Amino acid sequence: MVVTVLAVLAPHVQPHDSLVPVGAPYQPPLSGGALLGTDQVGRDVLSRVLEGMSVSWLATLLLVAVVGLVGTAVGLVAGYVGGLLDRVLMAIVDFFLALPAAILAIVIAAVLGPSLKHALIAIGVLSWPYYARLVRAEVRSLVALPFVEAARLSGNGHLRLMVRHILPGAWPVLLVTLTLDLGGTIVILAGLSFLGLGRAAPAPELGAMAAQGLPYLLTNWWIPVVPAACVMLLALVANLSGDGLRSLLKDQ
Amino acid sequence: MTEPTGLHAEPAPIAEVEKLAVTFQRRGETIHALREVDLTIRPGEVLGLVGESGSGKSVLGSAILGLLPAGASVTGRVLVDGVDMIHGGERARRTVRRLSLGAVFQDPMTSLNPTKRIGKQLHEVTGSDDEAVRLMESVGIPEARHRLRSFPHELSGGLRQRAMIAMSLAGGPKLLVADEPTTALDVSVQAQILDLLRDLCDDLGLAILFVTHDLGVASQVSDRIAVLYGGRQAELGPTADVLTRPRHPYSAALRSSRLTLTTPKQLQISSIEGETPDPSRPVEACPFGPRCAFHDTPCDNGLPALRAAAQGNTETACVREAELPADLTAVGTGAEWPATPITTPGPALTVRGARKSYRLGRGQRAVHIAALDGVDLTVARGEAVAVVGLSGCGKTTLLRSIAGLVELDEGELTLHDTGAPQVVFQDAGSSLTPWLSIGDLIEERLRGTGLAPDAQRARVEEAMRQVGLPAQLRTSRAAELSGGQRQRAAIARAIVVPPSLLLCDEPTSALDVSLAATILNLLGRLRRELDLALLFVTHDLAAARLVSERIVVMESGRIIEDGPADEVTQHPAHTLTRSLLAALPGPGRREQRQRYLTTSEDPNAALARTSGT
Numbered sequence: 113m114v115v116t117v118l119a120v121l122a123p124h125v126q127p128h129d130s131l132v133p134v135g136a137p138y139q140p141p142l143s144g145g146a147l148l149g150t151d152q153v154g155r156d157v158l159s160r161v162l163e164g165m166s167v168s169w170l171a172t173l174l175l176v177a178v179v180g181l182v183g184t185a186v187g188l189v190a191g192y193v194g195g196l197l198d199r200v201l202m203a204i205v206d207f208f209l210a211l212p213a214a215i216l217a218i219v220i221a222a223v224l225g226p227s228l229k230h231a232l233i234a235i236g237v238l239s240w241p242y243y244a245r246l247v248r249a250e251v252r253s254l255v256a257l258p259f260v261e262a263a264r265l266s267g268n269g270h271l272r273l274m275v276r277h278i279l280p281g282a283w284p285v286l287l288v289t290l291t292l293d294l295g296g297t298i299v300i301l302a303g304l305s306f307l308g309l310g311r312a313a314p315a316p317e318l319g320a321m322a323a324q325g326l327p328y329l330l331t332n333w334w335i336p337v338v339p340a341a342c343v344m345l346l347a348l349v350a351n352l353s354g355d356g357l358r359s360l361l362k363d364q
Numbered sequence: 365m366t367e368p369t370g371l372h373a374e375p376a377p378i379a380e381v382e383k384l385a386v387t388f389q390r391r392g393e394t395i396h397a398l399r400e401v402d403l404t405i406r407p408g409e410v411l412g413l414v415g416e417s418g419s420g421k422s423v424l425g426s427a428i429l430g431l432l433p434a435g436a437s438v439t440g441r442v443l444v445d446g447v448d449m450i451h452g453g454e455r456a457r458r459t460v461r462r463l464s465l466g467a468v469f470q471d472p473m474t475s476l477n478p479t480k481r482i483g484k485q486l487h488e489v490t491g492s493d494d495e496a497v498r499l500m501e502s503v504g505i506p507e508a509r510h511r512l513r514s515f516p517h518e519l520s521g522g523l524r525q526r527a528m529i530a531m532s533l534a535g536g537p538k539l540l541v542a543d544e545p546t547t548a549l550d551v552s553v554q555a556q557i558l559d560l561l562r563d564l565c566d567d568l569g570l571a572i573l574f575v576t577h578d579l580g581v582a583s584q585v586s587d588r589i590a591v592l593y594g595g596r597q598a599e600l601g602p603t604a605d606v607l608t609r610p611r612h613p614y615s616a617a618l619r620s621s622r623l624t625l626t627t628p629k630q631l632q633i634s635s636i637e638g639e640t641p642d643p644s645r646p647v648e649a650c651p652f653g654p655r656c657a658f659h660d661t662p663c664d665n666g667l668p669a670l671r672a673a674a675q676g677n678t679e680t681a682c683v684r685e686a687e688l689p690a691d692l693t694a695v696g697t698g699a700e701w702p703a704t705p706i707t708t709p710g711p712a713l714t715v716r717g718a719r720k721s722y723r724l725g726r727g728q729r730a731v732h733i734a735a736l737d738g739v740d741l742t743v744a745r746g747e748a749v750a751v752v753g754l755s756g757c758g759k760t761t762l763l764r765s766i767a768g769l770v771e772l773d774e775g776e777l778t779l780h781d782t783g784a785p786q787v788v789f790q791d792a793g794s795s796l797t798p799w800l801s802i803g804d805l806i807e808e809r810l811r812g813t814g815l816a817p818d819a820q821r822a823r824v825e826e827a828m829r830q831v832g833l834p835a836q837l838r839t840s841r842a843a844e845l846s847g848g849q850r851q852r853a854a855i856a857r858a859i860v861v862p863p864s865l866l867l868c869d870e871p872t873s874a875l876d877v878s879l880a881a882t883i884l885n886l887l888g889r890l891r892r893e894l895d896l897a898l899l900f901v902t903h904d905l906a907a908a909r910l911v912s913e914r915i916v917v918m919e920s921g922r923i924i925e926d927g928p929a930d931e932v933t934q935h936p937a938h939t940l941t942r943s944l945l946a947a948l949p950g951p952g953r954r955e956q957r958q959r960y961l962t963t964s965e966d967p968n969a970a971l972a973r974t975s976g977t
């Protein structure tokens with residue numbers, strides 16, 4: 113939550129423009145007005161990292177939300193209706209799950225061309241079936257419960273039954289999984305842009321920054337290490353909030 | 365409590381509980397489960413520990429086994445075989461558990477390891493297969509050597525419970541703690557297990573602490589009965605005395621709210637009004653006070669302790685006992701039923717030739733089990749019909765197919781009036797969507813009636829009033845309600861638009877005795893006021909007789925007996941009906957059972973035969 117607010121505010125708190133050099137290149141942290149130093153062309157690392165984190169976080173959030181929605185819809189319908197439709201939908205899901213995700217993401221992103229949008233599409237296409245499976249399994253176990261039967265006898269229609277009497281039961285598991293997966297998605301996104309398949313060149317992106325900074329690892333360590341550490345930080349925050357959410361939901 | 369020494373001394377007790385108080389922390393609240401309870405179990409006796417949920421009876425059982433959860437804080441002493449089971453050393457307690465104690469729990473499916481063969485599990489505690497076979501034979505498991513190779517799920521519920529008992533007997537315990545050992549079983553199997561426990565006690569000199577919520581079950585096996593209420597002992601005495609001359613208003617009320625075949629039908633069942641005390645807010649007064657008909661100022665002067673009754677042979681915790689009438693059981697008999705409105709004649713439901721079978725297994729080995737095998741049934745408008753039978757007889761499938769939850773393979777089913785039938789499920793808690801409020805759930809049935817929101821709201825509150833739920837509970841969720849309130853909420857939902865037919869699937873079997881009586885009264889009152897036809901599915905013939913005008917007995921998917929309620933219970937025509945009647949628990953029921961089964965040498969075998977497969 114706090115991270116999201118920070119991400120939205122990032123453009124306003126960053127001390128310098130992330131694209132324009134602010135001073136001499138290769139300045140170490142805590143020198144010459146740049147808290148985390150400057151990179152190979154003299155741009156402020158702190159500003160670039162902040163913007164990169166903000167973009168990564170918001171993009172991942174959006175992605176996970178959309179993917180979760182699609183997966184939930186498919187899983188809910190498949191689990192509720194059952195029978196032939198269930199089998200067809202799950203066959204599609206199994207097809208996607210059988211694909212080697214990481215490689216295919218690279219292929220998709222490469223074919224579509226490097227851009228943040230395309231990287232997101234690549235990850236999204238490959239991750240929704242996972243949530244469809246998850247939600248379907250939850251729904252299958254909920255459908256058989258007496259309160260669903262009782263609600264059906266109360267004269268509720270199919271849609272109302274699904275949305276009001278079944279879906280809320282699948283929420284906790286779904287929500288926790290989604291939050292926990294935020295971290296993984298951030299890492300994958302950074303990985304794609306590390307390979308040059310993410311956001312286009314001058315714009316700051318954590319994975320790309322780490323990649324471009326790699327040659328300077330031994331001489332000017334902060335240039336690749338700071339963005340890499342930021343990826344780790346984001347993933348950690350996501351995982352911790354997932355754990356927090358889980359214990360919160362368990363208490364209820 | 366010191367035992368007198370000397371020539372005529374009573375044998376030393378096998379277990380002594382002194383001033384035992386147990387509290388738990390739950391959601392930041394302190395739950396007072398037991399409040400300074402004293403109890404002595406003598407060698408070779410069956411002590412029935414009777415109480416409703418929340419009375420602390422199971423906590424007392426666990427305390428004697430030394431198995432209280434780690435979070436419990438305990439004061440007082442529990443001595444078993446001279447060893448302190450609360451504060452004693454872990455090694456000493458383990459030795460007592462292994463050598464002197466045995467435990468039988470409610471559900472043998474969860475207390476036996478499902479991944480290991482019975483023989484292996486018994487071998488672990490006995491050390492040899494021969495001993496395992498001997499134990500299995502001693503608890504009446506036929507073909508014991510053959511069953512060693514069975515997994516728990518391959519045994520029937522009754523055999524599983526016998527296996528569990530066999531395991532608890534390994535090591536030759538002196539005391540068996542049986543916590544609701546028959547609650548999950550069918551009536552006829554329950555009767556067999558009760559007989560078995562009694563025999564073990566008589567033959568092996570074993571003492572049994574028999575924990576149950578059912579006074580009838582306790583009275584059948586126990587020598588003495590201790591009645592627990594709100595973490596305190598209300599009464600203690602010989603079984604016959606507690607049952608016929610109870611000297612505590614609570615045990616008297618428990619007794620009168622028990623459903624028997626002789627309970628008068630014309631009146632409502634006498635029930636205990638109000639709710640059980642809140643264990644997180646203990647009061648220094650008689651815990652039964654707020655629900656007691658004899659409540660007076662002396663009752664509120666501190667926690668009453670057990671003392672010998674002035675009239676009778678029991679020990680009672682009632683401070684006003686000496687002033688109370690001699691026969692407490694006559695007090696508080698039920699009110700009269702409301703008048704029934706004139707019913708339009710004609711059937712509400714007709715079922716013709718209903719068939720339904722389920723497939724077990726797949727492919728070549730598939731077996732078709734007929735749950736309904738040609739059922740014909742008519743329920744007249746405003747009539748109450750009870751469908752009775754053992755588990756697996758098809759009674760629930762019949763109810764579910766009438767409700768439209770199961771499709772028949774064959775046969776026709778006609779509901780003569782508009783409006784879908786409504787169902788009151790066995791476990792009301794699980795029939796209420798957990799994340800919706802009671803008010804929302806009731807209001808759902810009014811959707812599409814074209815009522816304005818205000819009118820809907822008023823109708824919901826009216827329905828809640830009819831079932832005796834306070835209106836402020838409309839925003840509560842099921843988890844915030846007590847068991848009785850949940851069942852009321854489920855009934856309110858069923859009647860907010862009165863259906864022509866109300867289907868009840870064992871609505872009281874998950875409830876405490878006093879609550880069950882209240883719910884049966886509620887159903888009886890509502891069906892008369894609202895002119896509902898009622899189909900009541902149960903395994904309990906006593907409840908069936910009280911609720912309904914007609915009883916239908918089912919076996920293996922067929923109706924084998926159908927007649928007026930009193931006729932069926934007094935002059936049963938079919939052997940199954942007779943064995944169901946004989947299996948009803950109660951004092952002296954065993955003798956009746958054996959008299960009825962004089963043709964057979966082994967009553968258990970005869971029951972097993974009639975219950976069929």
